[in-house]
Amino acid sequence: MDKDSRAVSQLLNDALIESGLSQAAFATALGTSASRFSTYRSGKTKPTAQFFLRARRLAHALQAAREYRIMSAPATATAIREATDDDWAWRMLLQGRDHLRLLLNRHDGSEAAWEAAPTPTGHAGFDTLLAVLTAHEFETAGEAPPDWTKHKPLPAPWIPPHPFLNRDEIITQTPPYLAQANIFVPNRDLMTA
Incomplete structure (x- = not known):
């Protein structure tokens, strides 16, 4: 796996952790399947830039909601x-x-x-x-x-x-x-x- 693909995989892993959701629940939140999300996280499949940015944005918002004790x-x-x-x-x-x-x-x-x-x-x-x-x-x-x-x-x-x-x-x-x-x-x- 090339350097950029590793970075994308790591950032998706970070987004999953930040979301506070299970892999299956975060995949649902993003509108994809758990298996598809797994291929993005492993680097086997490259996500679109839009999907990548959405994953990071939603993960950040989900974390903020938890910190504010506001329901998502x-x-x-x-x-x-x-x-x-x-x-x-x-x-x-x-x-x-x-x-x-x-x-x-x-x-x-x-x-x-x-x-x-x-x-x-x-x-x-x-x-x-x-x-x-x-x-x-x-x-x-x-x-x-x-x-x-x-x-x-x-x-x-x-x-x-x-x-x-x-x-x-x-x-x-x-x-x-x-x-x-x-x-x-x-x-x-x-x-x-």
Whole structure:
């Protein structure tokens, strides 16, 4: 392996460590497979300059988010996946969304922690909801949403149980951007203190 290829391999290894993610999770965050990322790290395959720069930028943003104790998209998906019940999963989703808002308001590039694609939560509804909420926050901030947020609507309506609203009330109180994804949650349940 030539000197430049060794340097690229080392910098990708450094980016992986800096990201704080496993190789598989960091590969997902970058939009590639773990096996493909492994070939980049070993120098068997040369990544594009764009991929290389993206890996370094996302790794830096993920590390900064951890240092600030602010959730990233991968951290939010993990918190949802590890939640012991749907109420806690919902709290983690909204906390992550609120952290994204904070990062988008910083205008310092730290929002790249939300460009990192998350691994699946284990629930199609939460996966799609996380993607839709993330896209909505980026669009509201005047930024282009990350590629991973482009999800197809759920094949069947997802209407999480509500303590006092009936099905029709939930549907009529759902914001259009969620209804388009076949997710029905009243706008009031998206508010946080």
